Amino acid sequence: MHLHPPQLVEQIQTVARQIRLDVLDMVYRRQAGHPGGSFSAAEILACLYFHQMKIDPARPDWPERDRFLLSKGHAAAALYSVLAQRGYFPASDLEKWGHLGAHLQGHPDRIKTPGVEMSSGFLGHGISIAAGIVLAQRLDGGRFHTYVLVSDGDMQSGVAWEGAMTAAKYRTTEMTLIMDYNDVQLDGASHDIMPMEPLVDKWRSFGFAVQEINGHNPIQILDALDTALEIHSQPAVILAHTTKGKGVSFMENSSKWHGAVPTEPQYWAARLELEGA
Amino acid sequence: MISINVRNTDIPHRQAYGESLAAYGDINKNVVVLDADVSSSTLTSYFARRYPERFFNLGVTEASMVDVGVGMALAGKIPFVNTFAALLTLRACEQIRTCVAYANTNVKLIGGYAGVSDYKDGPTHFSVNDIALMRSMPNMTVIAPADNIEAARMVPLVAEFEGPVYMRISRAAVPDVFDKDYVPQIGKGVVVRIGQAATLISTGSMLGRCLLAADLLAQVGVEVRVINLATIKPIDQELVVRAAVETGAIVTAEEHSILGGLGGAVAEILALLHPAPIEMVGLADTFTETGPDPDTLMDAWGLSINDIVQAVNRVILRKQIVVYSLGR
Numbered sequence: 115m116h117l118h119p120p121q122l123v124e125q126i127q128t129v130a131r132q133i134r135l136d137v138l139d140m141v142y143r144r145q146a147g148h149p150g151g152s153f154s155a156a157e158i159l160a161c162l163y164f165h166q167m168k169i170d171p172a173r174p175d176w177p178e179r180d181r182f183l184l185s186k187g188h189a190a191a192a193l194y195s196v197l198a199q200r201g202y203f204p205a206s207d208l209e210k211w212g213h214l215g216a217h218l219q220g221h222p223d224r225i226k227t228p229g230v231e232m233s234s235g236f237l238g239h240g241i242s243i244a245a246g247i248v249l250a251q252r253l254d255g256g257r258f259h260t261y262v263l264v265s266d267g268d269m270q271s272g273v274a275w276e277g278a279m280t281a282a283k284y285r286t287t288e289m290t291l292i293m294d295y296n297d298v299q300l301d302g303a304s305h306d307i308m309p310m311e312p313l314v315d316k317w318r319s320f321g322f323a324v325q326e327i328n329g330h331n332p333i334q335i336l337d338a339l340d341t342a343l344e345i346h347s348q349p350a351v352i353l354a355h356t357t358k359g360k361g362v363s364f365m366e367n368s369s370k371w372h373g374a375v376p377t378e379p380q381y382w383a384a385r386l387e388l389e390g391a
Numbered sequence: 392m393i394s395i396n397v398r399n400t401d402i403p404h405r406q407a408y409g410e411s412l413a414a415y416g417d418i419n420k421n422v423v424v425l426d427a428d429v430s431s432s433t434l435t436s437y438f439a440r441r442y443p444e445r446f447f448n449l450g451v452t453e454a455s456m457v458d459v460g461v462g463m464a465l466a467g468k469i470p471f472v473n474t475f476a477a478l479l480t481l482r483a484c485e486q487i488r489t490c491v492a493y494a495n496t497n498v499k500l501i502g503g504y505a506g507v508s509d510y511k512d513g514p515t516h517f518s519v520n521d522i523a524l525m526r527s528m529p530n531m532t533v534i535a536p537a538d539n540i541e542a543a544r545m546v547p548l549v550a551e552f553e554g555p556v557y558m559r560i561s562r563a564a565v566p567d568v569f570d571k572d573y574v575p576q577i578g579k580g581v582v583v584r585i586g587q588a589a590t591l592i593s594t595g596s597m598l599g600r601c602l603l604a605a606d607l608l609a610q611v612g613v614e615v616r617v618i619n620l621a622t623i624k625p626i627d628q629e630l631v632v633r634a635a636v637e638t639g640a641i642v643t644a645e646e647h648s649i650l651g652g653l654g655g656a657v658a659e660i661l662a663l664l665h666p667a668p669i670e671m672v673g674l675a676d677t678f679t680e681t682g683p684d685p686d687t688l689m690d691a692w693g694l695s696i697n698d699i700v701q702a703v704n705r706v707i708l709r710k711q712i713v714v715y716s717l718g719r
Contacts, residue, residue, distance in 0.1 A: 177467075224494055225494070232494060233490070233493055233494040234489075235489065239458050239486065242456075242457075242459045242461075243462040245462060246459035246460060246461060246462020246463040246464075246466070247463070249447060249459070250423065250463040250466035250467065253444065253445065254466075254467070273452075273454040273455050273458070276455030277455045277458065277459070279452065283449075
């Protein structure tokens with residue numbers, strides 16, 4: 115057990131709530147985006163950006179910064195919110211998401227957006243890219259950690275498991291994988307569309323140290339992230355059980371909200387619910 | 392004019408590349424090399440033996456290997472990502488599009504066994520679409536060195552060039568053309584033979600054949616210009632347009648499909664800037680077959696010296712018809 119002060123937990127919850135409010139606003143304003151998978155990742159992103167990662171928003175290219183790869187690029191709005199909250203760019207930029215000439219693209223773009231380490235959009239890339247960062251950093255004796263957030267859909271793509279083999283071969287302990295396992299994807303429940311269980315066994319057999327947590331509980335997330343840093347024999351994965359659409363009751367556990375936009379009454383109902391949280 | 396002299400060699404193109412990469416690895420410690428279980432074929436094995444700590448054999452994980460290379464580039468290395476050209480550009484196509492081209496990462500993609508040079512393994516192993524695929528990607532530079540000298544000299548240039556590069560390398564021993572003093576430049580073509588009757592534009596392994604075809608044509612009084620375009624993208628537009636203006640007829644030659652490769656790239660420029668008759672020597676839009684050796688296979692499938700000569704004769708005839716009809 116690692117000690118995490120109550121103020122930190124409270125701060126994480128505040129940041130996560132703001133992520134959800136920002137995402138709701140952004141999706142509604144733009145009439146496009148992916149609320150479900152953005153909501154499921156809120157606490158994880160808040161823990162990474164407001165506690166775990168060694169970063170300096172004033173120096174997005176600081177060589178020793180920790181790296182974060184959003185392999186599930188469709189949660190772009192959540193990433194943009196946490197980057198804005200952390201000070202990488204003004205929160206007012208969020209209003210221009212998807213506008214012509216704006217730096218915030220539909221999916222993350224490393225060239226355009228400060229703080230975005232890697233462009234993403236199609237699933238399956240993050241694990242391999244992280245392994246490459248780790249292998250390169252070893253040659254330079256680098257002192258930073260790389261975090262990767264993957265989704266259900268990521269882990270259905272074969273290339274992700276190719277990357278997992280590479281990570282296991284080189285025992286890339288300098289990276290931590292977090293799986294935002296909400297069990298819902300675009301077309302339906304993941305366990306119906308393409309069952310992946312038993313995932314713990316799969317990860318173990320691929321050479322990973324596995325932790326299973328509730329991905330909305332800040333203390334469990336923070337503990338798991340700390341524990342992952344202490345594993346020096348194999349790469350670590352945190353299987354974070356989450357709820358797609360978490361925080362808005364009518365969006366929860368529904369594939370409909372993978373990439374849907376709320377109507378005006380739905381927007382206000384969701385807003386009310388999130389503000390009360 | 393560049394000093395040239397077509398001569399056969401026993402040294403395969405891939406060996407020139409592999410040796411150059413190993414030698415350059417000593418100079419530039421930022422170079423890392425990845426291969427997908429074919430290092431003893433692509434000959435990145437030379438680099439692997441000298442710098443095992445900077446060599447990563449990732450098995451048959453081509454798509455993931457490209458992404459691993461992307462990660463290394465993000466962390467400041469210069470990754471040379473190697474496997475057979477067809478696997479690299481087809482199996483890892485989305486990785487290349489999204490994580491190399493779109494993300495504009497400094498990854499060097501080296502496609503070995505390009506064209507039909509892996510004659511004995513047949514059409515599954517041939518790479519005849521790679522130029523078309525790679526040149527349609529924004530940010531990508533596409534290079535096909537003509538001979539061993541050019542392949543070897545390109546290695547440092549590719550490494551020191553900032554941005555994504557795709558370079559194709561033949562499995563075969565292709566005729567040497569350039570002499571030891573030749574220094575290629577990315578983005579620049581070179582005139583290797585002067586002439587006014589037509590221009591032969593070659594990329595990659597076809598240069599020796601083009602020069603021999605030009606010799607045959609000269610014997611009957613037809614002097615054709617020959618250009619080597621090692622960089623297909625960004626293409627040396629000025630050199631191509633000048634050839635069209637000054638010689639009025641163009642023939643392209645490539646060990647690649649006639650769809651979308653060098654022929655397509657040159658035709659696009661001619662159509663937009665200076666229309667002129669063009670003939671394309673390349674592989675027809677059909678799957679080919681296994682052969683007894685690369686030269687026999689190339690001869691049988693439309694890439695022979697005689698095919699080049701015939702294409703030049705056709706294009707000159709078309710130029711004359713155009714001139715004649717305009718004259719009336």
